[in-house]
Amino acid sequence: MLLLEDIHTHYGAVHALKGVSLNVKKGEIVTLIGANGAGKSTLMMTICGDPQASQGRVIFQGEDITQKPTNKIMRNGLSVVPEGRHVFTGMTVEENLAMGAYFQSKEVKEQQEERVLNLFPRLKERFHQRAGTMSGGEQQMLAIGRGLMDEPELLLLDEPSLGLAPLIISQIFEIIQQLRETGTTIFLVEQNALKALAIADRGYVLEHGELVLQDTGQNLLANEDVKKAYLGG
Amino acid sequence: MVPTMNESISYFIQQVINGLTVGSTYALIAIGYTMVYGIIGMINFAHGEIYMLGTYITFIVIAGLTLLGIESLPFILIAALIISMMVAGAYGFTIERVAYRPVRSSKRLIALISAIGMSIFLQNYMRLAQGSRDLAQQSIISGSWSLGTDEISVNLAYMQLIIFVITLICMVLLTLFISRSRVGRACRACSQDAGMTNLLGINTNHMIAATFVIGAMLAAVAGVLLGLYYGVVNPMIGFIAGLKAFTAAVLGGIGSIPGAVLGGLILGTAETMTGAYFSAQYKDVVAFSLLCLILLFRPSGLLGKPEVEKI
Numbered sequence A: 001m002l003l004l005e006d007i008h009t010h011y012g013a014v015h016a017l018k019g020v021s022l023n024v025k026k027g028e029i030v031t032l033i034g035a036n037g038a039g040k041s042t043l044m045m046t047i048c049g050d051p052q053a054s055q056g057r058v059i060f061q062g063e064d065i066t067q068k069p070t071n072k073i074m075r076n077g078l079s080v081v082p083e084g085r086h087v088f089t090g091m092t093v094e095e096n097l098a099m100g101a102y103f104q105s106k107e108v109k110e111q112q113e114e115r116v117l118n119l120f121p122r123l124k125e126r127f128h129q130r131a132g133t134m135s136g137g138e139q140q141m142l143a144i145g146r147g148l149m150d151e152p153e154l155l156l157l158d159e160p161s162l163g164l165a166p167l168i169i170s171q172i173f174e175i176i177q178q179l180r181e182t183g184t185t186i187f188l189v190e191q192n193a194l195k196a197l198a199i200a201d202r203g204y205v206l207e208h209g210e211l212v213l214q215d216t217g218q219n220l221l222a223n224e225d226v227k228k229a230y231l232g233g
Numbered sequence B: 001m002v003p004t005m006n007e008s009i010s011y012f013i014q015q016v017i018n019g020l021t022v023g024s025t026y027a028l029i030a031i032g033y034t035m036v037y038g039i040i041g042m043i044n045f046a047h048g049e050i051y052m053l054g055t056y057i058t059f060i061v062i063a064g065l066t067l068l069g070i071e072s073l074p075f076i077l078i079a080a081l082i083i084s085m086m087v088a089g090a091y092g093f094t095i096e097r098v099a100y101r102p103v104r105s106s107k108r109l110i111a112l113i114s115a116i117g118m119s120i121f122l123q124n125y126m127r128l129a130q131g132s133r134d135l136a137q138q139s140i141i142s143g144s145w146s147l148g149t150d151e152i153s154v155n156l157a158y159m160q161l162i163i164f165v166i167t168l169i170c171m172v173l174l175t176l177f178i179s180r181s182r183v184g185r186a187c188r189a190c191s192q193d194a195g196m197t198n199l200l201g202i203n204t205n206h207m208i209a210a211t212f213v214i215g216a217m218l219a220a221v222a223g224v225l226l227g228l229y230y231g232v233v234n235p236m237i238g239f240i241a242g243l244k245a246f247t248a249a250v251l252g253g254i255g256s257i258p259g260a261v262l263g264g265l266i267l268g269t270a271e272t273m274t275g276a277y278f279s280a281q282y283k284d285v286v287a288f289s290l291l292c293l294i295l296l297f298r299p300s301g302l303l304g305k306p307e308v309e310k311i
């Protein structure tokens, strides 16, 4: 479904990704783990074309999207929940969700809204509240919900557990699994390697802009190097 | 002769009405500054010229329709409004395309120079096309109502009422558009977080263009209204009015639409009062002193949000 071939990404003189190749197949949960500054978010944003790769190819559902502008890429079956949530703080929950389904018909919009509200009952209670006044966890739910409004084939999640209480983190990981069961493919960037690998079919490890390991989630959990570097011993 | 108490009160109320009239049109222009600033964090210095354009178009429309023998006032008014808004919308669109989009990602100073260049271009283009002298137009809507009692009475010109009503309609439509419509919501999203709006598949360039077009249309409405009210136009009126409306937008808190309206009304009233009680020559001094005071004590303006930081 998603294929990255030898991707290089630069921020000016900073060489953030140095030849990354990976793939995500339909129906999978694939996770990407790595230390701070390894380039995880950069990788995710490069898929969205913001920034664009300076070399290599990004192929999504058979189409080369490397050079496409971000807004075109994001219109066809791809949604992202970026690092730091980026909910529209001045808008209500309802309006934020509507923004996620900007190009959908009214029926699809209503149907998706119902699905998201069932997934996150908390959002239903906060439906008319301004997003900026909600708690971090609620905002994270809203960001994920907004990402789902467009019925994506592939959902990109960048550190959905960042800064949340353990209970909420567990809920979010449960929901990620539920989403996969309803047919959404998931590419998950996480600091919380233990939880991410536990639910992932496959995982990649990124260090200094290069992939150093790839394996099934279970094998990576058992891997000594991974244990030492990312699972706290 | 010393005026009686009642005369003083009448005079005062009359000045408030006159001030609010001018203030409403400042508000219409100020909205364009504030919306553009809200979405791209830049001041559209060519915005005043759009207002000037609106006034010229009004004069041309009146002249044209009169030649054709059409004398129905409502028809002329509506035709002037529609045509000015359409032409101004096209100009707003073009200004964004030509003077802003190419330089949006460069340094702010470059964008500023580009905008001022556009403003000078439009002034001189009008000068070439229409001449640099004042054009006067006999007022087509004259007459007024006398309101109040025998003791306290004021005049409300028909034209003033038209200005209030049309301004109010514009505000209501704008509010509905921004808060209810799909595109309006996307414009708001864009001004809150353009990067994320883009990541939702929305072309932020379109939203920015829409903002310029809407701002230009409102400025054109102001152009039509003030053109009919004052009955004179020259290529420089956009500069002064633009400066005033910009002041109003900053006064109310740049980026805030209610702020722009409030700022416009306050500025228009303050100016008119100065003209009425001191001397018309001090009008501009008062306007800009008010701005300095507000910036000293409330740098984010009356209704501006202090935490808003635009890059």
Ligand SMILES: Nc1ncnc2c1ncn2[C@@H]1O[C@H](COP(=O)(O)OP(=O)(O)OP(=O)(O)O)[C@@H](O)[C@H]1O
Pocket: A011, A014, A016, A034, A035, A036, A037, A038, A039, A040, A041, A042, A043, A083, A191
């Ligand atoms: N806009 C930018 N301009 C310049 N350098 C950047 C920019 N964004 C990221 N970088 C650099 O690119 C590298 C990778 O950053 P990235 O945000 O992708 O890391 P990350 O793996 O997501 O880290 P974290 O776990 O902290 O989120 C870092 O060295 C960072 O400093």
Ligand SMILES: [Mg+2]
Pocket: A040, A041, A042, A083, A158
């Ligand atoms: Mg990151």
